Amino acid sequence: MTDLERKIYRIIYNMSxxxxxxxxxxxxxxxxxxxxxxxxxxxxxxxRNELTWDKEKKEWRFK
Structure with a gap:
């Protein structure tokens, strides 16, 4: 993962x-x-399936 990918992943994870x-x-x-x-x-x-979007629940899923 690049630095930007890691940063965005952590932001989305922490906010979720x-x-x-x-x-x-x-x-x-x-x-x-x-x-x-x-x-x-x-x-x-x-x-890369690190993140997925659950359309029904309208939330992120993580690997």
Whole structure:
């Protein structure tokens, strides 16, 4: 995992512990990156099955 992937993973994981999904603005503010790089990183995490989105429960699932 790259540093950005690890950082985004930890942000999503920690915020989901409090039943809150981070918004794009949250991720931009906490990482200092632009929307395009955040989307690309989340897609990479999802393609490697590190993260999955549960559509029914509207929450993240972790490996």
């Amino acid at each position: 512990l409090f039943r809150r999904n981070p918004t794009m603005d949250d991720l931009k503010r906490k990482t200092g990156k632009d929307e395009q790089s955040i989307r690309k990183t989340v897609k990479n995490l999802m393609s």
